[in-house]
Amino acid sequence: MAAQALQTAATSVPRPEYPRPDWQRRDWLNLNGTWSFRLDPENENGSTQASAEFGSEIVVPFSWASPLSGIGRNERGIGWYKRDVTWSPEAKDSLVFLRFGAVDYRCDVWINGLHAGSHSGGYGEFEFDVTGIWNTGEANTIMVRAEDFDLKAQTRGKQGYGEIRGIWQPVWLESRPKAYIQQAKFITRLDGSVQANLTIAAGKTTEASLQFRFADGAVSHAENVTLAQGVNSVSATFQVEEPRLWSPESPYLYEGEIKLASNEGTDAVETYFGIREIGTARFGDRDYRWVTLNGKPVYLNGTLDQSFHETGYFTYPTDEEMRDEIYLAKRLGLNFVRIHIKPEEPRKLYWADKLGMLIMEDMPCFWGNPDEPTRAAYEREAKEIIDRDFNHPSIFSWIMFNETWGLRTDAETIALTSQDGGKAEATYLPETQEWVRSIYRWAKSVDPTRIVEDNSPCNYDKVESDINTWHFYINGYEQVRAHVTEVVEKTFPGSSFNCIGDNVQSDAPLMNSECGNVWGFVSGAGDSDLAWHYRYMMNEFRRHDKMCGFVFTELRDVTNEFNGYYRLDGREKFFGYEGFVPGMTLADLHAPDFIVIDAPPCQTLQAGERVSVPLLKSSYSDRYHGQKLTLGWELWHDNLGTRVTGDRGAIELDWNGYGVKEIAPIAFDLPKQDAVAVLAVTLRDAEGAVVTRNFIAFDVRGGSDVPVYDADGRFVAVPVTDYAEQTFAHQWNAIQSGKTNGGQSGKFVYDVKLPDAAEQALVQQVELYFEASSKRLLARNVEGARERAHGIDFMHGADAAVEYNSNTYYMTDNELHESRIDVLVDGEKVASFLLTDNPADSQGVLSYQYQEVHNQLDEAGSYGYLCKVVLPSSVTAKLDRSRAFKLTLEAGEGGLALYGRNAGRYPIDIVAHVR
Template sequence: MKIINQLLLGIASAAVFQLPVNAQFGWQMQPVSIQSRWAKEVSPANALKEYPRPQMVRSTWTNLNGLWDYAITEKDATAPTAYSGQILVPYPIESALSGVKKMLQPSENLWYKKIISKPELKNGERALLQFGAVDWQATVFVNGKEVGSHSGGYQAFTVDITDALKDGQNEVVVKVYDPTSEGVGPHGKQVLNPQNIYYTPSSGIWQTVWLETVPAAYISGLVLTPDIDKGILNITVNAPAGAVVEIKAMDGNTEVGKVKGKAGVALKLPLKNARLWSPENPFLYDLSIKLTKSGDEVKSYFGMRKISIAKDEKGVDRIFLNNKPYFNLGTLDQGFWPDGLYTAPTDEALKFDIEAIKAMGFNTIRKHIKVEPARWYYHADKLGMLVWQDFVNPNQGLPPGAKEAFEKESKETLEQLHNAPSIVTWVLFNEQWGSFDQARLTEWVKKADPSRIVNGHTGEYIFIEGRETKTGKDNWVNSDMTDVHSYPDPMNSPAMPGKARVIGEFGGIGVFIADHQWNTGKGWGYIQVTPSALKGKYTIMAQHLKLLETEGLSGSIYTQPFDVEGEENGLMTYDREVVKIPFEDMRKIHSQLNPNIGNIPQVVAQNADITDPGVKYSALLQQYIDGNRDAAFLRKLTQTAQQVGDKPGAARAGKDYINTLKAPYSDEAMQFIVQFTSSTKDPGFALLQNELSNPASKLNRREVTVKLMNIVFTDVINPDLQQSGGNPDWATIETKVKPYGAPGDEIFLRAKTVYLFNKQDWQQYAPVATAYIEKYGGNLPEQERKMFQDATARGKQ
């Protein structure tokens, strides 16, 4: 029965209830359970207006963020003739800030359209359409003509649209295909199939779009590599062959170095007594690069720093920064937002995360299987934060084409992020997530960028509560470090010659903060403690890190700085409003390993209320006993009861609350009903059944249907399967599910299909699976549908 349960979970509803949005032109942020303080600052007039590429700045640019028309079609459909409404770019279509909040399916294409004016072009100038990132495959059309395409959800790309432009108004259309976990491309922690759900996917344009005009001969890229031992900055300017470039380095208003040479050739810019970059003193030089003939000029910056593995005075291999041992005290930052998902609401919000992490006393961020916008790395460079940059993991099933997509996108990531002084470590693979050819690829990364160190496989061994749960095969071959993951308590990785020892993940202490949760029905951490117990537990972990450091540990990564959706193991809440241990206390805890923070950012957040949640809930329960039946009170009581584990109390209060509701139901009420309905006997179950049969209902029919399917399976089907002794009476089960309508019919066919599939009873399986696929195949993930179809063909042979 285990496999049946797993496959049934594959259609479970997403963590957050969504309501569909009717076609409309204009923009309004959609409902979301919690939001950050910056969401209210977002509007079509000011959506991420900052210049998006701080290391290659031009003055001649136009920001195209704002309202675009959008439409969703079947994957094989032609371009739409009418659009469904407007979407706020660059927020993913699944996000509240997009104004749409709709899940894009693998069988669909997302279309964007915007009318732009042709820029004034003279003397052979070109118009470049720039995209920070589009997830996953983008095809660009101008006035109906295809002008370029790109595959890869995390990398910037440029399309020269000059020849497709006409005088006056021009139509720009972007077609997006994003199958997320059902495709071949790297997708990070966004997974469509909730059997493996991590977080809500982010599809489409999710970073800034802008238009630049450049001369016919222009600078297309820079490669900046510091060498502090020789006192030089190595520079290669990507521009037409033979072009002459002039480069100047400035310290404020003082010129400190210059060089002149040809594009495409490695040039050396000397810096006498260079000021070194570090987290304590993140000094950056300004840089100007100019093509002498065409006049194209860009502004940039760089930092002089060195990262290496070397032996300390005791002969222990450690991470060195600027030729000195430097403990990398880090945290695992995933870069998700309740209102924007992959996209921070504002640039201030983007910066806040790094400021908050530094104010906690960390000096390192492991950017976890996500590539951020260029401005995130700019803020890390300016504020002083070491970055371990993960590559985005391949599709874990490694379907045909996945390896090639991973290598292509990783190469682009290496090139795109090369110039950021904050990035000191590349992380090739996370645990066993789609890893392949580890020895070859680790060596490839080291050769492609010898200026940084490489963590070839973080979490090669994984320990949960002291038990080894997964073993790698190659033992950090060619890597610059050995790395284990250990939850919750830290441990040291093995000592190997020439490699630093690090713990790539540990911690994960779960603490829920009422009224600051993405999903009040559940919260997850490797262990769960009360707010009052967190500081003591965390302090002990930090003290163990110090003990391990004396034994050779060179870096540590705590999971995690912020809650993310249903994971409530952050040091701050998902909305960034509450810090669970005061900043000054965390800095003191960390001071043994990071004594020199430098400038401490001034960040604002509430300190957590450390009153025992059980005590607060008990007070609410007494109010209930005393007769309080106010609807808002009952709602809060239900949520609090579930959070402290009082299931009978949650069921009682939830039933009372739902009985106070009357149609038409508000968005907030519907979210509650869906979240707190868990049995066919709950009043919410019948209410949701009635809503499904109401043509005027605004609820998300598929999501609610799936919710009811899983309940019917748990309450009605699974007990019979468990008691059948391997010979279920499917006719009786079918009769039992009849009262539950379409959800009952679909879950019955699915359960019978999966059961016969697992038994490999192909003769009986074929007609059942055929009926299931014909009736409900459109609801299945593509890979699962193909698996069922292949097995059906086997049964018909």
């Protein structure tokens, strides 16, 4: 994928589409592609036009740090760009504008040697009217100077994964008549009324006709306006009959055109709007609010989107990849993404509008002190972002700051102003808190149609906000359950929890705005399975009526965080839920109508024990209200490769009302043998269609030193770590010695003793069972783990050294690691198996159940394949006499992992079934 993208960028115009599908004119010229370039890290040429020769070429619109730019140098400094362009507008006497999607950070532009303008800010769109210096019909030289020294006052955001340096969004020329529409902001209501607030520029005082035409003419409006010379504010209101509301389930857009006709020409802008209302409301007798979409509660199933591409960094190589990014989130059953510490590219926002994905958009942060110059730079850029993105119906929330980044005044500055001469610490000062409050209120004043959050916090330091969120990165079922419960109980109007200073909570909705198991571990999570943790965390969230959503970190892995639903290159991770409930996917955990199993993800209990499991219904949709839904359940287990169904039943539920309510518990008897038993539940509608699925597991103990399985004959078990000999170059045990590993080629040899003649007169048949997988060697398995603290440097791209991280055990994905093993009995080969992978996901139940420490993973989630060998009669005849044999499991270069009774997927050691 990466090589193909590089080739495409080098041989054609990258990103050829108009950059603003929400605000598009027909007469334009795309300036993406090859420009002459020179990188000046030391500012040797000063701030005027570059006089030296341009020694290289760059592919615009990609950051000069990114591979797709053709430069690939992550150096601060000044980038000089030059390109010769010949272009004439279609209409005579038109104005000519040079437009930039974004340039990081300070930008100066010259046309034919004359300065066209300057702009500061790394994320905002800007333009220059170059009409007076553009030579129509002749060659023009465009010179751009982009300065990026990572100053602390810059609104840098979270660029550590890959820096945006210089031009990093499209560049284009565009013509307009002398009277033109600068901007239109649509405010829609559920009754179909639409208010369009327009900013119109006119070269002189003139009469004009303003026309709106949408939905192929089904929506139209026209009125006459008088324009004064300069900038005019015009408001127009029109009605949409039988409005179709926008939502993730039905993302209808009213696409069309606005025209401004005057004696200075006709300006036509293609645009669109979606009719929807975002709000918060109380329901019933609750003293807290939920988030609403179109007047109804919406449960926000979301993910953090770093919006990072491995070759283009913050710039996607193609429009198709931006569309696919929204699709990848949507196929998981998610209904929103939080764009992290930056605004999104307009074309990706367009695909969110078009495909139906709600967006929580962050403002980019700065990393220095919140002093006056820094505040001014932030305020300027925040205005550009909200102005640009106002019309996207997908955006439901603005987040003004994240985790107090940039809001603390450093210790040195505080010490300089301190009167007591004491030791100072970096502090979120009261005056900064008041500035944040003013930013929240400013954002509400310029955009009252959306939810605004002051600071998405991890330090319990909110000031004033429309929504009450918090971050946590905690691993372990009991720890997550206790933490979420504590937050819910401490959240109520007037509570000082999660607030700083004298501020207290309002009745604002409660939701989580960052969670996951990428942090919360000793030395970070490395690259480990997340499926088990994710499922019980979803259950804990949906258990609480007060909570209305979450943001999981994150959509894709990034360069040093591996907690994504997908790999960075888009490869799928396999969560393994279908191994418990047929057809179950991640989307089942994101259903607006959900069944909470209010119990641990796995419990260790005795065979035959009677169990009662509490259940809750959680509904944030009225789709099935007033209907009867059927909750089917069954208890099943695997008996040495055979699926056995135990108790089962169905419960008819009257599905009414929003929120969380108790329903009748399910009671059943556990199997009377060693087993991993699964309680699988499926909620169906009246037509039998699946609404949602869920499950929990039980580690069922047979209660004997000898394993108990449902079969005739006797069982002999040998722990996998009780080998008599091993020849691997790298060998170690894991999961409290429940598992043994051999790296590269080698063998494990076991002494197996069968029942003697006094216990069993005749050995007629011997079946061998064991659970095995290949073994992928990591650097830490060979060289040892390297533990390191994960600090703020990770926000700036520090190397995760993932293969040295003690928590790393790669989650099951598309990349397979095979190994072939031979099974020998007393030196005679009796079977051979191809172990297709070294998997780790939720199916490794026992590898989770027997983790010793909640925040230190030991090959968690790892499991193997059930291997069954029926020994040939010739071998069995010998064993009838000897009653003992040497079992050899010999692996090729792919290595071998063996899972015992307390590890993996199956509750078995190396088992000989003797009949």
